[in-house]
Amino acid sequence: MATIWLNLVNSSRLPSVTIFDFAIRFLLIFLPFSSFVSVFLTYQIGIQGASFIKELALIIAATALVYTYLMSYLWDRRYLLKLTIIDYLIIAYMAIMVSITLTTTGIRWLIYWGRYDFSFLLTFMIAYHGFPLLTRPISYYLRIFLISAGSMLFISGLLKWPLNEEILLYFGYSGNPSAWDFGGAPPIFHGIDGANVRRFQGLLDWPNTMGAFLIVFSGIFAYFVRFRREWYYAIAIVLLWLFVMVFYTYSRSALLAITLSYFIVIVMTIWSLWKFYRVQFISTLLIFTVFTAIVWVLYYDRAAAIVGRSGSTLGHTERMKVGINRTLSHPLGQWLGSAGPAYRYVMDLSDGKSNNTDEIDRFYIPESWYIQQFIEWGYVGGLIFLSIMLVLFLSLLAVHPILGALFAGVGIMNFFLHTFESSVVSLLLFLLIWLLLAYNKNARK
Secondary structure, eight states, X not given: OHHHHHHHXXXXXXXXXXXXXXXXXXXXXXXXXXXHHHHIIIIIIOOTTGGGHHHHHHHHHHHHHHHHHHHHHHTXXXXXXXXXXXXXXXXXXXXXXXXXXXTTTOHHHHHHHHHHHTHHHHHHHHHHHHGGGOOSOHHHHHHHHHHHHHHHHHHHHHHHTTSOGGGGGGGTOBSSTTOOOTTSOOBSOEEETTEEEEEOOTTSSOHHXXXXXXXXXXXXXXHHTTTOGGGHHHHHHHHHHXXXXXXXXXXXXXXXXXXXXXXXXXXXXXXXXXXXXXXXXHHHHHHHHHHHHHHHHHTHHHHHXXXXXXXXXXXXXXXXXXXXXXXXXXXXXXXXXXXXXXXXXXXXXXXXXXXXXXXXXXXXXXXXXXXXXXXXXXHHHHHHHHXXXXXXXXXXXXXXXXXXXXXXXXHHHTXXXXXXXXXXXXXXXXXXXXXXXXXXXXXXX
């Protein structure tokens, strides 16, 4: 047996290594289109459970990883598990999750809600510790993501501008604009009260999700092409267009996030930009300024209605206050699934206490992923989660300001939204950053 194992390893034909590599490549290609595929298969074709395709790929990758490490430990010690500080934080965080949930609502909720709360944490642990099993250079995996994600954005752009979102009706999307139905198909587009606009969401399920996705794509694209100096004009134009696409989502949190992300990168690289790319930097800044001025002059009334949205702001603020009060009332946490947009999948709402959806939402949805963590896991779990995010941000910032800004952008959105609930964003984000962190760690050896 040992001889067979060593022969397989030395010949790079170990089946579990090949399976793991294939699963990671599949996820990078599939995730940008996962919302569209899930909607089409579920609501147009009628295949139930299609939304779990990505989780199945993760299970396959995790199984292959565990098998490889176990066999390596028994035979040649080629692959050895070395835990980091982030691993310990994640393990502590999940231990709190499991202990609170099993003693309150039971294993069914743990399995179901874990898909939202910690599947992305497991994803980047799988990617980080599985990095030695990958068979291609890191640039290969970033490239296939950029091609897949870029294709999704290109198709989404066609739907928004020369074509029409009504085409999505043929693929299972709902024909009720701005009407979100738990357990139902997402609408073809969302609007804004008081402004005659169609928010850009493309093949995804929500404009805020598209805004976060564009931030992830912008960061990975900028990092991937950072050494292509002869392309800097073209790169700047692409980044400006991605900013425009974020603008058309009319997501205030996404606009704030991408603006701060770009600002972080500029501040941290201002010396080299001014010294080596002065003309490109000044011309790009002028183009951006002119574009902003034109938008402000031509669309002032619409922009005011979009940015103002006093009703939306008041609703967000009220829900946050309710969430903070719930945290103060239960400092040790409540349970998995006691807060967040998907509460209806696990909470029993048939007790007749209230038939008002807005009233129920106001209690269960705090409009902030961070407040949600404190409601569910209490002070200790919430602080551990914040520690994980801080360590990740500092680790990425040490690799490159672009990656730190990318993570900060999505993190900023989480102050005002439940951004990580979208698996398209959370799984892709943590899969990519852990591949990059693992690559950077191995490159320094």
